[in-house]
Amino acid sequence: MADIYDIHNHLLPGVDDGPKEFSESIRICKIAESQNTKSVIVTPHRKDVTENLSVNIIKDLVSDINQTLREDNVDITIKIGMENHIDLGLLRDLEEGRALTLNNGQYILVEMPWQGRPSYIEEIIADLLGYGLTPVLAHPERMTVFEEDPNLLFDFVQMGCISQLTASSLYGKFGNTAMNSSIDIMRHGLAHVIASDTHMAEGQRCYDMELGFSHAKRIVGIDIAKKMCSVNPLAILENHKLT
Numbered sequence: 001m002a003d004i005y006d007i008h009n010h011l012l013p014g015v016d017d018g019p020k021e022f023s024e025s026i027r028i029c030k031i032a033e034s035q036n037t038k039s040v041i042v043t044p045h046r047k048d049v050t051e052n053l054s055v056n057i058i059k060d061l062v063s064d065i066n067q068t069l070r071e072d073n074v075d076i077t078i079k080i081g082m083e084n085h086i087d088l089g090l091l092r093d094l095e096e097g098r099a100l101t102l103n104n105g106q107y108i109l110v111e112m113p114w115q116g117r118p119s120y121i122e123e124i125i126a127d128l129l130g131y132g133l134t135p136v137l138a139h140p141e142r143m144t145v146f147e148e149d150p151n152l153l154f155d156f157v158q159m160g161c162i163s164q165l166t167a168s169s170l171y172g173k174f175g176n177t178a179m180n181s182s183i184d185i186m187r188h189g190l191a192h193v194i195a196s197d198t199h200m201a202e203g204q205r206c207y208d209m210e211l212g213f214s215h216a217k218r219i220v221g222i223d224i225a226k227k228m229c230s231v232n233p234l235a236i237l238e239n240h241k242l243t
């Protein structure tokens with residue numbers, strides 16, 4: 001199995017709808033390590049961080065987790081990021097340090113609105129690109145904006161965005177619509193990365209990159225599966241261009 005790098009994960013404790021306890025965060029890291037994962041970027045929801053906590057608190061949590069992992073000889077490194085809901089305050093929050101990119105690089109994980117299609121979404125994506133950032137679109141296979149307008153994802157990729165599927169979607173954990181949509185997106189060459197979007201150690205939103213990788217292999221072959229689970233997420237983590 002290829003080395004895995006996960007760029008979308010809610011394993012930080014007590015920050016958003018991820019685990020409540022530090023011990024569960026560590027359990028998630030151990031599960032990720034057992035699935036050949038070398039590094040994880042944690043991506044708490046920006047809204048939860050700005051409303052309830054602060055960026056400094058999540059930075060401290062990341063270093064506490066890394067320290068515990070070293071002490072327990074768990075061979076995995078945690079990096080900082082954020083899942084940024086797309087709204088009119090995003091650029092201001094970026095400038096003021098309340099919105100974070102992935103591992104402090106040029107890639108930024110953005111999430112479309114779950115409902116509706118605000119007129120500003122193209123404008124904010126264009127602003128981020130104009131700012132020199134590369135938006136990474138979180139799980140387009142699960143978002144109605146892309147379901148209702150199938151050309152939108154193509155247009156965003158043409159503009160310079162990249163797209164991230166969630167591993168569980170590939171094998172139907174979010175239902176048939178998301179599964180079929182994830183397969184379509186991959187077959188049209190519009191998927192760049194697969195990530196876990198983990199929220200818990202066990203259950204519906206657990207860490208399943210090994211399963212995601214094996215389903216991607218079955219659907220699009222081993223080379224593209226490796227690109228989406230290993231090569232591209234590593235490039236994002238290291239702030240390199242995707243090849």
Ligand SMILES: [Fe+2]
Binds near residue numbers: 008083138197
């Ligand atoms: Fe997420």
